[in-house]
Amino acid sequence: MRADHHRPHRLHHHLVEGLDGPIADHFGERRERRHRETRDGILLAAREVLLERGAADLSLREIARRAGFSPGALYKYFDSKDDVVKALADRAMGALLEAFAGVGADLPPDERAVELGLAYLEFARHNPEDVAIVTMHESVAVGPHSREHEQLEETVLDVFREGAATGVFSMPTQEDADFMTYGAWALAQGLATLEQRQRPETAARLRSRQRRLLQAFVNGLKSEWSAPQ
Numbered sequence: 320m321r322a323d324h325h326r327p328h329r330l331h332h333h334l335v336e337g338l339d340g341p342i343a344d345h346f347g348e349r350r351e352r353r354h355r356e357t358r359d360g361i362l363l364a365a366r367e368v369l370l371e372r373g374a375a376d377l378s379l380r381e382i383a384r385r386a387g388f389s390p391g392a393l394y395k396y397f398d399s400k401d402d403v404v405k406a407l408a409d410r411a412m413g414a415l416l417e418a419f420a421g422v423g424a425d426l427p428p429d430e431r432a433v434e435l436g437l438a439y440l441e442f443a444r445h446n447p448e449d450v451a452i453v454t455m456h457e458s459v460a461v462g463p464h465s466r467e468h469e470q471l472e473e474t475v476l477d478v479f480r481e482g483a484a485t486g487v488f489s490m491p492t493q494e495d496a497d498f499m500t501y502g503a504w505a506l507a508q509g510l511a512t513l514e515q516r517q518r519p520e521t522a523a524r525l526r527s528r529q530r531r532l533l534q535a536f537v538n539g540l541k542s543e544w545s546a547p548q
Contacts, residue, residue, distance in 0.1 A: 358396045361386045362410070365403045370448055374404055374455040405465060408456030411449035412467040418442040419474050428482030429537050435475060436507045436533040440526075443511035450511065475500050479540075488540045499540055506536050 364385035369377055377400050383390040397403045418441065422434045443450045464472075479496040482488035490496060510529055514522045 354396075361388070361393060361396055362403070362406060366407055366448070366452070369404065369407060369452060369455065374458065377404065379403070404452075404456050407452050409465050409467045411446070411452045412465075412471050414446065414449060415439070415442055415453070416467065416470055416474065419471075428478050428485065428487045429541070432478045432482070432503065432537050433530065433533045435478065436503060437530060439507045440511055440514070440529055443508075444514065447515055450508075454508075472500075475503065479503075482540070489542060490540075503536065506533070 361382065365377070365382045367385065368381050372378070372381075379393055379400055380390045382403065383393050386393075397406065418438050419435060422431060422438055424431075426434060476496055479488060479490070479499045483490040483496060488499070490499070510525070510532065514525050514529075517525060
């Protein structure tokens with residue numbers, strides 16, 4: 320029965336291979352669109368399971384069930400469970416990069432650092448699931464970083480590198496740019512998490528003070544200091 324089920328698809332595939340010109344392009348575009356739509360459906364199901372169970376308990380079998388596939392069929396689109404988590408995190412990081420793109424690149428480094436922090440908080444406020452997915456991915460990530468991950472990292476690191484090069488920030492060694500970036504991420508993520516866990520009136524009061532807190536952190540980077548050895 321399984322062979323009979325796939326025979327029409329194989330026949331269609333061979334017929335399309337025998338075509339050329341606009342007709343072949345049309346069928347090729349349809350096939351690519353169908354592949355993309357199916358992959359999106361799988362990721363939608365995977366997102367639900369990941370947010371419910373976490374990365375450690377993510378099950379390809381459960382993803383397949385919710386997406387309406389057999390577990391084996393998922394391997395046509397993803398190599399492993401880690402590949403699924405990475406795809407979801409890449410999408411989330413891509414969306415965050417779009418949010419960061421709204422921060423003026425011509426701003427001085429100290430002002431840009433504050434605005435990037437506020438952009439992150441705004442993103443986290445409206446997309447808490449995406450932030451959770453990125454955090455879960457970071458906790459289990461293996462292998463080389465994706466393009467989105469590297470772009471996100473460089474966007475923040477470049478602010479502190481530029482600040483050091485222009486004398487805005489006091490950094491005796493290049494390594495301190497990493498420490499400052501870590502501190503900025505920790506502060507922004509901490510503020511986002513704190514806001515999400517408060518009652519609406521308390522969260523509103525915290526939001527009104529976020530800019531001042533970020534400015535205080537950035538101003539501290541202008542003083543003489545060095546990262547601990």
